[in-house]
Amino acid sequence: MILRHRLLLAAASAVLLAPAASAAVSMPSFFSDRMVLQRERPIAVWGWGAPGEAVEVQLGEQPAVKATTAADGTWKLSLPATPAGGPHVLVVKGSNEIRINDVLVGEVWLCSGQSNMDWTVGSSQNFDQERPAATDDKIRQLYVPRRPMSKPEGKIDAKWTSCSPDSVGGFTACGYFMARELRKELGVPVGLINAAWGGTRIEPWTPAAGFKLSPALAGTVKQLASLDPKDPGYRKRFGEHVAKVEAWTAKAKEALEKDGELDAPPELPAEITPLASRKDPQQQPTTLWNGMLNAVAGYGMRGAIWYQGESNHGEGPLYTEKTKALVGGWRQAWGIGDFPFNFVQIAPFRYGNEDPTVLPRFWLAQSACLAIPNTGMVVTSDISNLDDIHPRNKQDVGRRLALLALARTYGKTAVECEGPSFKELKAEGAKLRLVLDHAAGLKTRDGKAPTWFEVAGEDGVFAEAEAAIEGSAVVLSSPKVAKPLIARFAWSKIAEPNLCNGAGLPAAAFTAGEIPYADPLARVAEAKGYTPVYALDLARLGHDIAYDLDDSAKVGAFDRVGYLLELQGEGRPVQYAWASMDAFTKDVKQIGIPTIASGASFQVAVANLVVDSNAPGLSSGSFPAGNIEFWPNNYAEGNAGNVAGASDTVFDFGDRIGEPKDGYGSMQVHQTAGKQTVFALNHWGAGGSADLGIGNSTGKSLDWTFASNANAYSLKKLRIFVRAKK
Numbered sequence: 083m084i085l086r087h088r089l090l091l092a093a094a095s096a097v098l099l100a101p102a103a104s105a106a107v108s109m110p111s112f113f114s115d116r117m118v119l120q121r122e123r124p125i126a127v128w129g130w131g132a133p134g135e136a137v138e139v140q141l142g143e144q145p146a147v148k149a150t151t152a153a154d155g156t157w158k159l160s161l162p163a164t165p166a167g168g169p170h171v172l173v174v175k176g177s178n179e180i181r182i183n184d185v186l187v188g189e190v191w192l193c194s195g196q197s198n199m200d201w202t203v204g205s206s207q208n209f210d211q212e213r214p215a216a217t218d219d220k221i222r223q224l225y226v227p228r229r230p231m232s233k234p235e236g237k238i239d240a241k242w243t244s245c246s247p248d249s250v251g252g253f254t255a256c257g258y259f260m261a262r263e264l265r266k267e268l269g270v271p272v273g274l275i276n277a278a279w280g281g282t283r284i285e286p287w288t289p290a291a292g293f294k295l296s297p298a299l300a301g302t303v304k305q306l307a308s309l310d311p312k313d314p315g316y317r318k319r320f321g322e323h324v325a326k327v328e329a330w331t332a333k334a335k336e337a338l339e340k341d342g343e344l345d346a347p348p349e350l351p352a353e354i355t356p357l358a359s360r361k362d363p364q365q366q367p368t369t370l371w372n373g374m375l376n377a378v379a380g381y382g383m384r385g386a387i388w389y390q391g392e393s394n395h396g397e398g399p400l401y402t403e404k405t406k407a408l409v410g411g412w413r414q415a416w417g418i419g420d421f422p423f424n425f426v427q428i429a430p431f432r433y434g435n436e437d438p439t440v441l442p443r444f445w446l447a448q449s450a451c452l453a454i455p456n457t458g459m460v461v462t463s464d465i466s467n468l469d470d471i472h473p474r475n476k477q478d479v480g481r482r483l484a485l486l487a488l489a490r491t492y493g494k495t496a497v498e499c500e501g502p503s504f505k506e507l508k509a510e511g512a513k514l515r516l517v518l519d520h521a522a523g524l525k526t527r528d529g530k531a532p533t534w535f536e537v538a539g540e541d542g543v544f545a546e547a548e549a550a551i552e553g554s555a556v557v558l559s560s561p562k563v564a565k566p567l568i569a570r571f572a573w574s575k576i577a578e579p580n581l582c583n584g585a586g587l588p589a590a591a592f593t594a595g596e597i598p599y600a601d602p603l604a605r606v607a608e609a610k611g612y613t614p615v616y617a618l619d620l621a622r623l624g625h626d627i628a629y630d631l632d633d634s635a636k637v638g639a640f641d642r643v644g645y646l647l648e649l650q651g652e653g654r655p656v657q658y659a660w661a662s663m664d665a666f667t668k669d670v671k672q673i674g675i676p677t678i679a680s681g682a683s684f685q686v687a688v689a690n691l692v693v694d695s696n697a698p699g700l701s702s703g704s705f706p707a708g709n710i711e712f713w714p715n716n717y718a719e720g721n722a723g724n725v726a727g728a729s730d731t732v733f734d735f736g737d738r739i740g741e742p743k744d745g746y747g748s749m750q751v752h753q754t755a756g757k758q759t760v761f762a763l764n765h766w767g768a769g770g771s772a773d774l775g776i777g778n779s780t781g782k783s784l785d786w787t788f789a790s791n792a793n794a795y796s797l798k799k800l801r802i803f804v805r806a807k808k
Contacts, residue, residue: 523584
């Protein structure tokens with residue numbers, strides 16, 4: 083034992099006295115043979131090494147650029163802007179030497195999104211012809227492996243591949259066919275960074291900083307903040323969990339000593355479970371940015387192409403806000419200004435029994451993304467497959483993406499890159515004239531009259547329109563609409579319209595015109611004698627409510643409370659619901675939106691309910707009783723209050739209030755006997771993704787819980803009234 087002890091001491095001393103070994107300089111794996119660097123811009127190069135290590139990088143015959151590794155072992159430098167060309171050798175020297183061969187300089191594009199961007203050349207139409215023709219090795223791809231992560235990661239395992247008949251089958255089809263066109267027109271190498279994953283939503287691709295750019299996404303910002311270990315709420319919940327685990331451990335030890343049975347350990351609460359450890363981690367906010375894109379952020383590129391939306395297509399205008407977050411977050415991370423962001427409008431598809439107008443509203447949301455600087459959109463309504471969400475014709479998608487880049491990024495002025503789009507509406511008696519942009523050579527693909535146009539009058543009821551092309555305009559009329567006020571185009575999930583311009587590019591879906599607004603309050607007879615107290619444009623919803631009108635300080639005693647909610651979808655008449663009832667509180671501060679600050683929390687029956695509404699299916703009239711669910715808390719489906727007729731399995735007029743108190747939030751009025759929701763305003767802290775509704779919703783709830791539809795309405799207003807006590 084003594085001899086063994088001395089030998090161990092001697093070995094330990096030898097280790098302590100040995101000189102420290104130098105850490106080999108290294109780089110991200112995508113700095114690899116066959117890489118493509120962005121031309122005519124400073125080239126960022128980075129990696130790791132021993133703290134204080136001298137690093138030297140040289141591209142081809144250019145002078146070497148030097149850097150020193152920081153205390154955390156990282157280094158980064160910038161090579162001079164370089165014209166297109168190659169192949170070059172990139173040499174990196176530190177305590178060791180790295181040689182990267184066959185390096186080209188040209189145009190680099192990020193290709194991201196879900197399955198239609200992930201879709202390969204090998205799965206596209208005419209692959210038998212495409213494969214042998216794929217001999218241009220100056221088109222190259224960096225395939226980023228799929229990996230969701232809870233925190234931003236700096237390393238990925240990915241290397242560049244040159245195009246060849248053997249490799250092209252695995253290239254992103256949209257990216258490859260775009261690159262092929264750019265090669266023809268620009269004559270420079272093209273590199274594609276392929277980071278896509280089928281079925282994924284937009285949120286996982288978005289950096290945390292991006293969500294902060296849109297007030298409508300405050301709920302996601304709050305969710306991400308609650309996962310910060312420094313957040314007081316996180317620490318509190320984590321501490322509570324640790325206490326439960328410690329208690330379980332003590333019981334487990336006791337059971338082990340006494341040969342007792344062991345209970346299951348406490349599960350980690352969902353709200354503090356790391357994002358990448360949750361079910362479907364690839365769908366959680368930021369996870370694909372963290373695991374797939376963060377590592378390449380800063381790699382030189384010209385711009386990005388994006389094909390995604392099928393997994394978010396039910397969200398309407400909220401998708402515009404999410405795209406702003408994605409684009410803004412990416413642009414912040416890359417630090418090269420407002421780089422081009424060109425995206426593909428998703429194709430028509432049947433989507434089962436879904437409302438046919440859901441997809442057109444999403445198309446409008448995608449079109450609205452064009453307000454983001456330096457963006458472009460490809461329309462695919464003429465190259466779709468209604469029975470396949472993955473149209474095989476990716477050649478035309480890639481060509482149209484290339485047209486956008488050639489015209490807007492590379493300055494090819496003779497290139498038309500857009501299809502016809504709405505510019506102006508002119509009323510001409512019984513006709514509407516739609517003046518269009520990008521309408522040179524306006525025509526139809528089949529030589530027939532333009533299809534998928536509709537018009538409506540003051541009643542908002544649409545009828546199919548007869549359409550005729552006159553120059554750069556389309557003139558609409560219908561024998562069913564004497565005085566048309568509004569028009570819409572391609573307003574169905576199966577719309578494959580035939581209108582295009584002389585370049586053969588299809589027109590995008592749109593709506594035009596509006597129905598004159600008339601305040602519904604004048605129609606509500608029961609509202610006479612009521613005084614307005616609060617008013618709020620619900621476009622300004624958020625965790626903290628700031629009313630547009632707040633006259634609560636002027637209110638004395640009152641015996642009745644009234645609510646008027648107005649909602650108007652795009653191109654639809656205003657829908658309204660009035661609900662008044664005997665006062666359920668004496669405190670005027672508690673009749674508004676039931677925030678934590680208001681102190682309001684009510685799950686009570688209310689007397690003498692009066693309902694007045696133009697919503698189909700919602701009963702108007704006087705009812706002896708109703709029910710309200712006003713609280714800022716989370717809630718569940720269980721009928722804890724034993725409300726007559728309420729369900730224990732769906733969200734309706736008898737739900738169970740829960741924790742936390744500062745949670746999801748409910749403001750609902752119900753006509754209990756008829757099992758009807760009069761109106762609902764839930765989850766106001768989510769802003770544009772709050773729940774709004776009049777009448778019963780469909781699906782898994784009757785009270786609009788989880789509808790996330792606030793941004794679907796162009797007009798949304800809430801007014802609250804009282805009747806002075808007599």
